[in-house]
Amino acid sequence: MSFKLLKNLVLAVYLFLGGVFLYVQYKEVEVLSLGVEDNDFLKQYYDLKNFEKKWIELEEGSLEGVPSSVSEEVREFEFLLSVLEEQxxxxxxxxxxxxxxxxxxxxxxxxxxxxxxxxxxxxxxRVEADEKSLSAIDQAARKSFLAFVVFFLVFGAFLVFLIRSVRKPLDEMAEAMREVRKENFSYSLPIDEERSDELTQLKRDFNIMIRKLEILHRRTEESREQLEHDAKQLKESVVSKTRFIRHLGHELRSPLAAISSFSELMLEGMHGDITVKQEASLQRIMANAQNLLDLVNDLVDQAKAEAGSLELKLEAKDLKAFCEEVLESVKIEAEKSGLKVIYHASEEDLVCDIHEVRLRQVIVNLISNAIKFSKQGGKLELRVQRKGGLAFIEVEDDGIGISPADQRNIFMEFHQGDTYQKEKGAGLGLHLSRQIARLHGGDITVVSEKGKGSVFRVQLPLNNQKV
Incomplete structure (x- = not known):
């Protein structure tokens, strides 16, 4: 059924209902008018009643206010009374x-x-008039009741027809929605092509929407399958890379260790005396071999972290004593670079669950970076303090600083900014340090200004027990 036709039918029902009420009001006015006409009987009755009282009390003389129904007899009485007076x-x-x-x-x-x-x-x-009025009221009531009965019967039939004509397409659409929720996009609503009402047009639009959803669903499934395939390949690639790096690390560690060992033996004179130039060359060989060995170790650790196999067994340790010990191990190197080393720790106890080797690796890496990028006569400060439920290890220097652009990417794998020096690393240290910090339940952040130095902050959750 067209909604326009539905609107017209509802309007017609309202007009019919208004007509019924107008008819009832008209009959009520008619009954009331009968009552008004009957009020003349009451007036005549009360005039006669008043006249009767006065007539009984009358002794002699004329009488005023005589009702018209007995006025002629009263005039004869007055005439005869005047004759009596004359006689x-x-x-x-x-x-x-x-x-x-x-x-x-x-x-x-x-x-x-x-x-x-x-x-x-x-x-x-009056009684007769009242009976007529009651009869008219009774007839009007009967007619009104009959009109309302007819109206409700007709209106009820109309509502049943209306509900059936509207509910059927709505039920069909509800069924279609249930099918769509089941991802049955081949479902379509039946359409009567001879009809052009709003519900039929809505069915057409719904079927078009289902076809579009089917296309989108198919494309989504294809994209999902492609993503799953790519993810599988990526996972296999990561596993292969990790396996390769581990194998490479194992293969490189042995010759690098041999190079370092034989160079050390030669420096100690185990194979005869050496010249000053030979000693300098051997020391450079040992330093480069150690740098290469550190790089291999970082690559292996990075591969383990990506594969999720870098697991840490944490133990509760006194963080202040641990950091002071780590600083002492690298203090000589910092002082050789002409830096003033400062250590500051809060007075309260700071106990954290840590993996000593890995956290030492993080702190040493941050201190080594501060030494590398600081100038002669600068300072290096290590602070250990508490803020809320966290412990903070801060490494501050007054070196060359980091630009805002580099700060956004500094913890990315293999990232090297404008502070990059060819002989000073491959860009793995900070990335690996952040991963180790997160495995401790913490993180690493940086605050820096170009030309004024940097502050690297390691945050770790506190363990309230005492060591």
Whole structure:
């Protein structure tokens, strides 16, 4: 059914309902008008009743306010009364005066009887009028009741027709929605091509939407399958890379260790005396071999972290004593670079769950970076303090600093900013340090200004127990 037709039908129902009410109001006005007309009977009745009371009390003289229904008899009575008065003036003891008096008495009784008859007549007329009014009211009520019964029957039938005509397509659409939720995009609503109402158009639009959803679903499934395939390949690639780096690390560690060992033996004179230039060359060989060995170790650790196999067994340790010990192990190197080393720790106890080797690796890496990028005569400060439920290890220097652009990417793998020096690392240290810090339940952040130095802050959750 068209919604426009539905609107017109509802309007027609309302007009019909208004007509029924107008008819009922008209009948009520008609009944009330009958009641108004009947009010004349009441007036006549009360006029006669008042006249009766005055007539009974009357002794002599004229009477005012006579009802029209007995006015003629009263005028005759007044005329005869005036004749009596004239006769009394002429001869009060005559026989004619006695006769007139007797006639006046009879007439007075007759007028009283006539008044009462008229009163009875008006009472009967009023009763008859009331009966007519009641009859009219009863007929109007019956007609109104019948009209409402017919209206509700017709309106009920109309509602049933309306509900069935509207609910059927809505039920079909609800069923279609349930099918769509089940990802059955091949479902479509039946359409009567001969109809062009709003519900039919809605069905067409719904079927078009389902077709589009089917296309999107198919594309989504294809993309999901492709993503799963790519993820699988990426995982296999990571596993292969990790395996390769581990194997490479194992293969490189042995010759690097041999190079370092033989160079150390030669420096100690185990294979004869060496010249000053040979000693300098051997020391450079040992330093480069150690740098290469550190790089291999970082690559292996990074591969383990990416594969999720870098597991840490944490133990509760005194963080202040641990950091002071780590600083002492690298203090000589910092002082050789002309840096002033400062250590500051809060007075309260700081106990954290840590992996000593890995956390030492993080702190040494941060201190080594501070040494590398600081100038002669600068300072290096290590602070250990508490803020809330966290412990903070801060490494501050007054070196060359880091630009804002580099600060956003500094913890990325293999990232080297404008502070990069060819002989000073491959860009793995900070990335690996952040991963180790996160394995401790913490993190690493940096605050720096170009040309004014940097502050690297390691945060770790506190363990409230005492060591």
């Amino acid at each position: 009394q003036e002429y001869d009060a003891s005559s026989e004619e005066v006695s006769l007139i008096r007797e006639e006046l008495a009879d007439m007075r009784v007759a007028i009283l009887s006539l008044t009462r008859e008229k009163m009875l007549f008006y009472i009967e007329s």
